[in-house]
Amino acid sequence: MPHTHGSQSAGPPSAAAPGRTPHRSGWRPPRAGTVSQAGRHDHATHATHTAARSRARRSRSIVPAVPQTETPGLRGLLQRTGLLYPIRRTATFYPARLAIAVFATIIAAVTVLLSLPLSTASGQGAPLVDALFTATSAVCVTGLTTVETATYWSLFGQTVIILGAAVGGLGIMTLTSLMSLMVSRHLGLTQRILAASETKSRLGDVVALLRAALFTAVSCELVLAAVMLPRFLSQGTSPGQSLWYALFMAMSIFNNAGFVILPEGLAPYASDWWMGMPIVLGTAMGAIGFPVILDILRNRRRPRAWSLHTKLTLTTYGVLTVVSSVAIAAFEWGNPDTYGALPTGGKILSALINGVNARSSGLSTIDTEHMGEATWFLQDALMFVGGGFASTAGGIKVTTLAVLVLAIVAEARGDQDIEAFGRRISPSTVRLSVAVAFVGASIVGTATLLLIQITHLSLDRVLFEVISAFATVGLSTGITPLLPSSAKYVMVVLMFVGRVGTITAVSALALRQRRRVIRMPEALPLIG
Numbered sequence: 042m043p044h045t046h047g048s049q050s051a052g053p054p055s056a057a058a059p060g061r062t063p064h065r066s067g068w069r070p071p072r073a074g075t076v077s078q079a080g081r082h083d084h085a086t087h088a089t090h091t092a093a094r095s096r097a098r099r100s101r102s103i104v105p106a107v108p109q110t111e112t113p114g115l116r117g118l119l120q121r122t123g124l125l126y127p128i129r130r131t132a133t134f135y136p137a138r139l140a141i142a143v144f145a146t147i148i149a150a151v152t153v154l155l156s157l158p159l160s161t162a163s164g165q166g167a168p169l170v171d172a173l174f175t176a177t178s179a180v181c182v183t184g185l186t187t188v189e190t191a192t193y194w195s196l197f198g199q200t201v202i203i204l205g206a207a208v209g210g211l212g213i214m215t216l217t218s219l220m221s222l223m224v225s226r227h228l229g230l231t232q233r234i235l236a237a238s239e240t241k242s243r244l245g246d247v248v249a250l251l252r253a254a255l256f257t258a259v260s261c262e263l264v265l266a267a268v269m270l271p272r273f274l275s276q277g278t279s280p281g282q283s284l285w286y287a288l289f290m291a292m293s294i295f296n297n298a299g300f301v302i303l304p305e306g307l308a309p310y311a312s313d314w315w316m317g318m319p320i321v322l323g324t325a326m327g328a329i330g331f332p333v334i335l336d337i338l339r340n341r342r343r344p345r346a347w348s349l350h351t352k353l354t355l356t357t358y359g360v361l362t363v364v365s366s367v368a369i370a371a372f373e374w375g376n377p378d379t380y381g382a383l384p385t386g387g388k389i390l391s392a393l394i395n396g397v398n399a400r401s402s403g404l405s406t407i408d409t410e411h412m413g414e415a416t417w418f419l420q421d422a423l424m425f426v427g428g429g430f431a432s433t434a435g436g437i438k439v440t441t442l443a444v445l446v447l448a449i450v451a452e453a454r455g456d457q458d459i460e461a462f463g464r465r466i467s468p469s470t471v472r473l474s475v476a477v478a479f480v481g482a483s484i485v486g487t488a489t490l491l492l493i494q495i496t497h498l499s500l501d502r503v504l505f506e507v508i509s510a511f512a513t514v515g516l517s518t519g520i521t522p523l524l525p526s527s528a529k530y531v532m533v534v535l536m537f538v539g540r541v542g543t544i545t546a547v548s549a550l551a552l553r554q555r556r557r558v559i560r561m562p563e564a565l566p567l568i569g
Contacts, residue, residue, distance in 0.1 A: 184299015184515020
């Protein structure tokens with residue numbers, strides 16, 4: 042008998058597939074709004090889990106939150122102000138920018154402090170141009186001044202000046218590396234490369250160099266202060282004033298800052314070996330550079346193990362000191378306004394001081410204004426050369442001069458390689474030395490033309506002042522306090538560029554070495 046529609050078998054319920062409901066006409070999908078037994082089980086399970094999570098959240102909200110401890114020190118301050126991440130990123134990827142920003146920030150802070158009425162002896166705020174000029178001169182360890190340091194500034198102002206010089210004397214990359222360590226608690230690879238490029242040391246020596254720089258600076262300053270303190274006490278000065286004179290002058294000597302707070306200056310000590318020799322030795326220690334000091338301390342019993350950088354620095358610095366001392370003594374021996382009135386011992390001591398101060402410190406027992414023009418020209422060359430890498434001195438550095446001289450000697454001899462102390466100097470080092478010397482000369486030439494146009498002073502005086510500012514020396518022919526405000530601002534830029542510009546340029550050139558697959562044909566243009 043044929044089956045009708047109503048007589049179709051629905052099948053056993055146990056055979057129903059999950060999610061389907063039995064129907065008289067066969068198995069069909071469930072209508073909207075209906076839930077199968079498995080669906081109801083899943084829904085109940087989901088609801089149970091949701092309720093459990095809600096109870097867990099409520100229970101956690103009942104427990105009091107544990108307050109987070111704030112990070113102390115500079116890192117915590119930067120973290121609270123939101124500057125930690127930008128500074129950390131800049132220190133890692135753009136350390137040269139951080140270096141310039143750090144120095145500019147320190148100069149701005151010192152300028153603000155010197156502008157306070159508390160900083161001047163009269164109790165009146167210093168003009169902006171004088172405060173900015175003095176702050177830049179201090180942080181850039183130059184020593185040029187528009188006002189008398191001993192009489193114009195109060196004890197607080199003098200303290201701000203010498204602390205700014207002590208911070209600036211550590212060096213731009215040393216200071217930036219220290220800040221990077223404080224902020225990021227480590228040195229990135231780029232930061233190590235830049236610090237190593239300034240210090241001419243291995244990447245692994247950077248952290249050790251930072252420690253050596255701090256230890257050397259503090260130790261030398263304490264020793265210098267201990268040597269000079271009895272001399273000030275012997276002159277009848279009170280113990281407190283003598284201690285302040287000793288500490289200030291020790292920091293000024295080692296950092297090659299050139300500031301003097303003695304009421305009569307250094308002129309009364311022209312024949313005083315007790316005061317003169319600390320100036321000579323302290324200036325030399327600060328000017329040869331921290332990498333050289335670290336290398337000497339590590340290999341003090343094995344001079345042959347010294348690096349080429351150490352040997353070149355010591356040799357060039359020593360030769361320039363002897364040559365310049367003899368030449369200046371010869372030029373000024375009979376000058377009644379300088380060496381003429383001194384005894385023989387005083388002339389020799391003054392010559393030694395002038396042999397080292399013209400390349401870094403600017404501290405002099407003889408008034409530079411009264412020296413002859415031949416002496417000025419010689420000091421121009423000495424100031425432009427400066428001291429050692431990663432030191433408190435400025436200029437294009439003595440190793441730059443050494444490499445250029447060695448290149449000239451090798452070319453004159455027809456040698457294919459440039460060699461010194463059993464080592465071969467790479468052509469890239471020679472190109473870098475030429476670039477640094479040319480950039481420095483271009484800056485000096487441009488600033489000289491600008492100041493001559495502004496002041497209408499003679500070339501010899503303007504050139505001397507410009508090189509002194511660029512090389513952060515501090516010697517002056519006496520025209521700095523007389524400059525108009527526009528010329529003072531030019532000198533401020535010149536001191537800043539002289540302190541940070543050459544280092545940043547060297548680092549940038551050292552990191553921008555391009556390798557080309559295709560090289561152009563070689564040609565020989567006519568030279569000379």
